[in-house]
Structure formats: C-alpha cells, structure tokens
Amino acid sequence: xxxxxxxxxxxxxxxxxxHRAAFQRAEEAELVAELLQxxxxxxxxxxxxxxxxxxxxxxxxxxxxxxxxxxxxACALMAxxxxxxxxxxxxxxxxxxxxxxxxxxxxGTELVFVLGDPAYYGRCGFVPAIPLGLQAPxxxxxxxxWRVRAPSxxxxxxxxxxxxxxRALAAEHYWRE
Ligand SMILES: CC(C)(COP(=O)(O)OP(=O)(O)OC[C@H]1O[C@@H](n2cnc3c(N)ncnc32)[C@H](O)[C@@H]1OP(=O)(O)O)[C@@H](O)C(=O)NCCC(=O)NCCS
Numbered sequence: 001x002x003x004x005x006x007x008x009x010x011x012x013x014x015x016x017x018x019h020r021a022a023f024q025r026a027e028e029a030e031l032v033a034e035l036l037q038x039x040x041x042x043x044x045x046x047x048x049x050x051x052x053x054x055x056x057x058x059x060x061x062x063x064x065x066x067x068x069x070x071x072x073x074a075c076a077l078m079a080x081x082x083x084x085x086x087x088x089x090x091x092x093x094x095x096x097x098x099x100x101x102x103x104x105x106x107x108g109t110e111l112v113f114v115l116g117d118p119a120y121y122g123r124c125g126f127v128p129a130i131p132l133g134l135q136a137p138x139x140x141x142x143x144x145x146w147r148v149r150a151p152s153x154x155x156x157x158x159x160x161x162x163x164x165x166x167r168a169l170a171a172e173h174y175w176r177e
Contacts, residue, residue, distance in 0.1 A: 001051070002087070004049055005047070005048055007046035007058065019032055032058070038167050040168075041063060041168060043063055045060070058096070069159075070161050073159045076109050076111070078114045081093060105151040113147070114147050116177065134162075135161070137170075141176070
C-alpha cells in the first residue's frame, strides 16, 4: 500500500533517484536539489509516496509570490512531480497531488499553480489560469498548460497577478511546456 508523508533530510538520495528514473535524465533531480536550497522558494512542502519502505514518488511545492493586485496571497508552485516507472498509472501521482494540495489548503495556501499536461492536471482539479488573470513568469505555449487550483472557486476572479518564479526556476527554459 502506498502512503504519503513529508520528506525527511535522509530521503534526499531516494528522491533524486525517483526523479532521474521518471524523467530518464538528470535535469529534474538537479532542479529538486537546487530548489530545496533556494531561500526564495521557502517555506516548501516536499512530499514523498512510500511503498514497502521505499520512496516511489515525490513532489515539491515552492512558495511563490503573486505580483500585481494581490501581493499578499499565499501561493505555491507544484514542480516537479515524479513517480517511479514501476509504480506509474496506479494513482500515486494523483495521491501526491491530493495530499499536497490538502496540506497546503489546510494551512492557508490560496492558490496552487502547475505547468504541465492539460489533460492530466485538468483531471486533478487544476483549471486554466490565464483566463482568470493569473499569469506565469513567462508567456506559456500552449496557454492551457499553465493551471491553478484553489480550495474553492470563490477566490478565482479576486486574486489576480503574475507569479514570480523562485530563483532556481528563473531560467526561461523551465517555462516551456
Ligand atoms: C506524470 C506522472 C507523475 C503521473 O503519475 P502516475 O502515478 O503515473 O499517474 P496517476 O496514476 O495518478 O494517473 C494515471 C493517469 O494519468 C494519465 N497519465 C499518466 N501519465 C501521464 C502523462 N505523462 N501525460 C498524460 N497523462 C498521463 C493516464 O491517463 C493515467 O490514466 P490511465 O492509466 O487510465 O491511462 C508520472 O507518470 C511520471 O512521473 N512521469 C514522468 C515524469 C513527468 O512527466 N512528470 C510530470 C511533469 S512535472
């Protein structure tokens, strides 16, 4: 059975292994290591999926600021998300998203942003952000890949602005889908 818990410092190598295996390259694992050290992304939620005492999935949520009309809104950016190939398509990714969003919303986060596959994240409760007046740090193509989720839709239309990237994610290439 898969369970979900906040990452411990001793999980780091297992977390990096999951990202390398899921993305089949080193870039996302290196980004995780950088984000964990990035003061501009704190406080951060680092969440693991664990099966038989082994880390099989991981997601990071960084704190981000919203520049514009709602600078004090509590916002998070979900990236990156990875599931060990042997455990994909079994609800682990969905479970990480649900547990992470619930923890954040319970502690006052108002918006969680993600850049990624519109079909997958659409099924996980994320709606297109740009029509709501919530911009990414760079122009996104296709626009529907930039998405947002809130505890309730009531905040949409009230909170507006442009997400300011954490320093570790500032390079434009991270914002191409
Ligand atoms: C994307 C990822 C996190 C999904 O995690 P998962 O545990 O496999 O996904 P879930 O079990 O929660 O959901 C499975 C459903 O999502 C869809 N899905 C899974 N991976 C998908 C992908 N890469 N693109 C689009 N849809 C995807 C499928 O429709 C699947 O349903 P199905 O099995 O009925 O076809 C995982 O496949 C992964 O680590 N991929 C490589 C890294 C990556 O692309 N990360 C996301 C970008 S940051």
